[in-house]
Amino acid sequence: MSNSAYITGTCIIREHKILLNDKLVWEGKGPELQDFLRAAYDHVSGQYPKFHKMDPLSKLGWLAAEVLLKNNPVLQLPPAAVGMVLTNRSASLDTDVRYYATVKDIASPALFVYTLPNIVMGEICIRHGFKGENTFFVSEQFDPALLAAYPAQLLAETPLQACLVAWVEVMEQDYEVVMALVQNTGTQPLTKEALTSLYKKK
Amino acid sequence: MADLKAQIIEQLNLQEVKPEDIGNDDPLFKTGLGLDSIDALELIVLLQQHYNIRIANPEQGPEIFHSIRTMAEFITAQQKQQA
Amino acid sequence: MSVKVWIAGGGVISGIGMNLQENLQAFKDMRTGMTTMQYLQSVHHETFPVAEVKADNDTLADMALMPENTSRTALLSLIAAREAWKSTGLGDISRYRVGFVSANTVGGMDKTEDFFNSFLANPQGGRLQQVLHHECGAVTELVADAMGIRHHISTISTACSSAANALMYGARLIRNNIVDIVIAGGTDSLTRFTLNGFNTLMILDQQPCRPFDDTRTGLNLGEGAGYVVLVSDSLLAHIQPWARLSGFANANDAYHQTASSPDGTGNYLAMKGALEMAGLTPEDIGYINLHGTGTQNNDVSEGIAINRLFAPHFPAMSSTKSFTGHTLGASGGIEAVYAALALKEGIIYPNARFQHQMKELPFTPATAFSAGNDLKHVMSNSFGFGGNCSSLVFSKE
Numbered sequence: 001m002s003n004s005a006y007i008t009g010t011c012i013i014r015e016h017k018i019l020l021n022d023k024l025v026w027e028g029k030g031p032e033l034q035d036f037l038r039a040a041y042d043h044v045s046g047q048y049p050k051f052h053k054m055d056p057l058s059k060l061g062w063l064a065a066e067v068l069l070k071n072n073p074v075l076q077l078p079p080a081a082v083g084m085v086l087t088n089r090s091a092s093l094d095t096d097v098r099y100y101a102t103v104k105d106i107a108s109p110a111l112f113v114y115t116l117p118n119i120v121m122g123e124i125c126i127r128h129g130f131k132g133e134n135t136f137f138v139s140e141q142f143d144p145a146l147l148a149a150y151p152a153q154l155l156a157e158t159p160l161q162a163c164l165v166a167w168v169e170v171m172e173q174d175y176e177v178v179m180a181l182v183q184n185t186g187t188q189p190l191t192k193e194a195l196t197s198l199y200k201k202k
Numbered sequence: 203m204a205d206l207k208a209q210i211i212e213q214l215n216l217q218e219v220k221p222e223d224i225g226n227d228d229p230l231f232k233t234g235l236g237l238d239s240i241d242a243l244e245l246i247v248l249l250q251q252h253y254n255i256r257i258a259n260p261e262q263g264p265e266i267f268h269s270i271r272t273m274a275e276f277i278t279a280q281q282k283q284q285a
Numbered sequence: 286m287s288v289k290v291w292i293a294g295g296g297v298i299s300g301i302g303m304n305l306q307e308n309l310q311a312f313k314d315m316r317t318g319m320t321t322m323q324y325l326q327s328v329h330h331e332t333f334p335v336a337e338v339k340a341d342n343d344t345l346a347d348m349a350l351m352p353e354n355t356s357r358t359a360l361l362s363l364i365a366a367r368e369a370w371k372s373t374g375l376g377d378i379s380r381y382r383v384g385f386v387s388a389n390t391v392g393g394m395d396k397t398e399d400f401f402n403s404f405l406a407n408p409q410g411g412r413l414q415q416v417l418h419h420e421c422g423a424v425t426e427l428v429a430d431a432m433g434i435r436h437h438i439s440t441i442s443t444a445c446s447s448a449a450n451a452l453m454y455g456a457r458l459i460r461n462n463i464v465d466i467v468i469a470g471g472t473d474s475l476t477r478f479t480l481n482g483f484n485t486l487m488i489l490d491q492q493p494c495r496p497f498d499d500t501r502t503g504l505n506l507g508e509g510a511g512y513v514v515l516v517s518d519s520l521l522a523h524i525q526p527w528a529r530l531s532g533f534a535n536a537n538d539a540y541h542q543t544a545s546s547p548d549g550t551g552n553y554l555a556m557k558g559a560l561e562m563a564g565l566t567p568e569d570i571g572y573i574n575l576h577g578t579g580t581q582n583n584d585v586s587e588g589i590a591i592n593r594l595f596a597p598h599f600p601a602m603s604s605t606k607s608f609t610g611h612t613l614g615a616s617g618g619i620e621a622v623y624a625a626l627a628l629k630e631g632i633i634y635p636n637a638r639f640q641h642q643m644k645e646l647p648f649t650p651a652t653a654f655s656a657g658n659d660l661k662h663v664m665s666n667s668f669g670f671g672g673n674c675s676s677l678v679f680s681k682e
Binding site: 096 | 390394422443453454457460477478481482484486487535537538539541551671
Binding site: 108 | 216217218236244247250251
């Protein structure tokens with residue numbers, strides 16, 4: 001298969017730090033993930049009150065996309081030309097547990113909505129108007145082979161011109177987002193090795 | 203109605219809204235607070251939790267949840283019935 | 286890119302039958318699967334009809350040749366996947382490069398619910414890692430192991446379009462020569478978790494559901510599993526194909542977390558994309574297996590999107606969820622098997638309990654079973670929460 005997919009931007013969120021294209025853009029304080037997410041939202045954006053209704057998985061994916069896509073020409077592409085391939089280990093388990101805790105009293109519809117891992121993709125699509133293909137894989141660990149091969153195939157064979165590729169994992173206080181923007185033109189080829197080294201960056 | 207506003211903000215996670223931002227007659231959905239169908243379901247939960255009022259038919263929603271005033275009137279009417 | 290991908294067989298277990306033949310007979314007899322709950326323990330026992338697989342876990346474990354404590358989601362998966370493989374006549378699975386791409390949304394939730402109760406009582410109990418073994422990916426691994434599949438194993442979780450996306454991914458694995466065969470589809474068992482959840486969304490019908498009927502008031506949940514066997518053109522001489530997977534597309538509705546946009550934008554884009562990939566025009570489609578959940582919102586959005594794409598020539602269409610209930614992550618797999626079988630035998634499936642035409646739509650679904658129809662291309666729609674919309678097109682040749 002010819003390689004015509006390139007990484008044109010990256011965003012990593014972990015250990016309460018946000019890195020855009022390898023550079024630290026913001027660092028949060030305090031131990032709690034929810035507090036970090038709120039502070040990160042205030043720093044990054046504001047102006048999107050629906051953020052507060054999201055579960056941590058959606059907040060993390062949404063934040064990474066927000067940082068990565070700020071003023072990016074990808075936002076000018078036709079809606080159906082931007083897609084997404086996301087993966088994680090715990091699916092929506094973090095929210096499943098919290099939803100389940102409400103069932104004994106009165107089950108919460110607002111929490112139930114987030115008991116599916118692909119809702120984070122819906123949130124990113126709603127925010128940016130993306131209507132292209134999107135898929136969510138559940139894998140035991142970060143899988144650079146899958147994340148290199150499949151988006152490249154989508155760019156080659158479908159109307160997609162850009163694809164957000166990410167590992168978005170959260171379980172209680174443990175979380176990790178490694179997101180790359182992938183396009184058909186660029187300088188850094190999308191390879192398994194490139195993603196592996198991205199994942200290892202601190 | 204002030205209590206109701208605080209409860210709505212809490213229940214719907216409206217972190218950037220203050221009770222005084224919500225007018226008694228402002229529409230809660232679409233143009234006003236911009237609530238959606240899931241918020242409507244959470245308002246039904248709110249009525250059950252705080253006022254022990256059950257709504258079985260979601261189609262009643264738009265009428266009851268039009269504004270703070272219509273919600274408050276509905277709650278008062280229900281409480282009179284129960285008393 | 287243009288390697289053809291064939292459907293060499295399929296298997297289904299659902300509320301209307303333990304195998305595909307029983308499912309087919311249920312359609313012929315107009316026998317739907319919704320009853321009062323028999324196997325799931327729930328406070329909603331008397332309230333909501335469901336389409337359960339009519340067997341307890343011990344019986345399913347015996348059928349699947351698995352230990353009795355295996356998650357029901359995995360048991361259903363294994364039973365349907367084995368049937369699918371057997372129907373191909375390809376013999377010893379270890380002779381081929383085979384992938385298994387399976388979708389589900391609840392994972393081992395049926396087992397996990399018991400765990401949650403002890404976890405919530407003592408969150409510091411440190412047993413959270415155990416629950417991961419019941420999660421979505423573990424179900425797929427368990428079934429792949431039991432089937433002897435090693436070359437490629439993936440789990441997809443995109444709500445109710447999960448299994449359709451599994452077929453798309455599987456077809457691409459074959460086209461890129463990563464494997465020659467993929468068993469693709471999905472599985473989900475009925476759980477209190479999903480039942481309570483859909484109840485909070487107030488979209489469960491307390492009567493048997495009425496998809497595409499003007500009086501519809503919601504869906505019934507079901508359970509089951511369905512898999513097709515996708516086979517590369519290079520193995521065509523070894524199979525008797527039921528159909529070819531000729532087109533597919535996925536789009537995001539980008540409107541709301543759970544609701545479809547009023548004009549069904551995502552639905553329209555998915556159907557249009559699948560037709561374009563297959564090189565077909567709307568008139569070529571002879572039958573549509575609708576997503577057709579029976580909710581107010583889904584059916585009107587899907588119908589409006591169909592009207593926009595197909596008017597004025599509407600193919601026969603029906604929602605088989607009027608028989609099986611909504612099997613969530615399994616539905617796209619079960620309905621893909623129905624669609625492939627439709628081409629093989631010229632079947633148009635009935636839409637049960639349809640009486641009143643929807644006022645928004647100029648067409649009505651098929652209400653009677655028929656076979657021997659001259660079908661060349663059929664479409665299967667699967668639309669999920671998160672705006673995830675998929676459409677598959679199957680062709681006879």
